[in-house]
Amino acid sequence: MRTILAGLAVAGLALCSAVASVAHAAEPSPELIAYGKTLVEAGDCAGCHTADPAKPFAGGKRIDTPFGAIYAPNLTPDRDTGIGAWLDSDFTRALRYGIAPDGSNYYPAFPYPYFTKMTKDDTLAIRAYLGTLAPVTSRNKPPELRWPFGYRGLIRVWNAVYFKPGLFEPDQSKSAAWNRGGYLVTGLGHCGACHTPKIISAPTGTRRRYPAMRSAAGSPRASMAPPAPG
Numbered sequence: 001m002r003t004i005l006a007g008l009a010v011a012g013l014a015l016c017s018a019v020a021s022v023a024h025a026a027e028p029s030p031e032l033i034a035y036g037k038t039l040v041e042a043g044d045c046a047g048c049h050t051a052d053p054a055k056p057f058a059g060g061k062r063i064d065t066p067f068g069a070i071y072a073p074n075l076t077p078d079r080d081t082g083i084g085a086w087l088d089s090d091f092t093r094a095l096r097y098g099i100a101p102d103g104s105n106y107y108p109a110f111p112y113p114y115f116t117k118m119t120k121d122d123t124l125a126i127r128a129y130l131g132t133l134a135p136v137t138s139r140n141k142p143p144e145l146r147w148p149f150g151y152r153g154l155i156r157v158w159n160a161v162y163f164k165p166g167l168f169e170p171d172q173s174k175s176a177a178w179n180r181g182g183y184l185v186t187g188l189g190h191c192g193a194c195h196t197p198k199i200i201s202a203p204t205g206t207r208r209r210y211p212a213m214r215s216a217a218g219s220p221r222a223s224m225a226p227p228a229p230g
């Protein structure tokens with residue numbers, strides 16, 4: 001009896017996931033795509049992923065870090081050089097955990113330490129919008145980082161110390177608008193990436209959030225940005 005019940009439960013699960021994948025395969029609605037576009041704008045994905053304005057999101061833009069340069073990859077739906085062949089779960093894992101489909105780690109120059117606060121549904125809205133772009137064939141350049149930073153295994157050490165994965169936790173004593181703002185500022189908007197000193201050593205630093213930038217010698221990006229008010 002127990003085995004039959006267990007068997008039924010497994011069959012039920014299989015059925016549920018079959019239904020879920022059919023639902024996923026459906027074309028995203030225009031509303032979802034439009035919402036994804038607003039999120040892509042709020043997250044300024046193009047700011048790093050567009051090198052040539054004639055080829056939006058096709059990557060190749062150089063991002064300088066204190067450890068050398070890294071190039072943002074192609075986010076268009078090209079199957080070979082973009083993300084067209086990715087599963088939705090690959091996309092969510094990259095954004096929320098900084099892990100590539102092959103299991104390797106991304107450098108935190110990609111603001112996944114902030115994007116981790118985003119819901120899975122929001123990541124999929126972003127994916128739906130990116131899926132509507134014209135595919136561009138453009139293979140990304142490899143990073144040009146100083147020894148030993150070219151070794152991606154080191155990112156695991158950095159993650160263990162600094163990366164706190166997890167969704168934004170709403171403060172129930174505050175209004176819905178306050179929480180929506182908090183969700184955007186600490187997550188998708190990654191405001192702290194520029195408005196917090198020393199992005200590399202303490203990117204999501206909780207001790208000193210958005211302070212004045214006078215002492216921010218550690219980060220070229222931070223030293224350009226004034227404190228965000230509030």
Ligand code: HEC
Pocket residue numbers: 039040043044045046047048049063070071072073074075082083091094095100105106107108109110111126
């Ligand atoms: C501050 C610059 C920056 C911003 C802003 C940024 N990214 Fe990136 N992103 C990067 C860099 C750099 C990498 C590559 C990291 C690496 O190679 O380790 C990357 C990698 C990625 C990848 C992995 C792609 C692949 O082919 O492996 C995805 C997906 C991605 N970004 C999506 C986004 C989305 C969506 C947004 C906006 C919500 C965004 N990024 C905003 C810099 C940025």
Ligand code: HEC
Pocket residue numbers: 184185189190191192193194195221224225226227228229
């Ligand atoms: C890629 C780096 C970067 C990110 C991310 C970023 N900012 Fe900024 N921000 C800057 C820079 C640089 C300036 C100064 C621009 C100027 O003076 O023209 C600035 C200026 C500002 C100002 C004007 C402050 C003043 O004193 O003049 C505000 C407000 C602000 N940012 C808020 C935000 C918010 C909110 C977010 C997140 C949604 C954010 N920023 C994300 C780099 C950034």
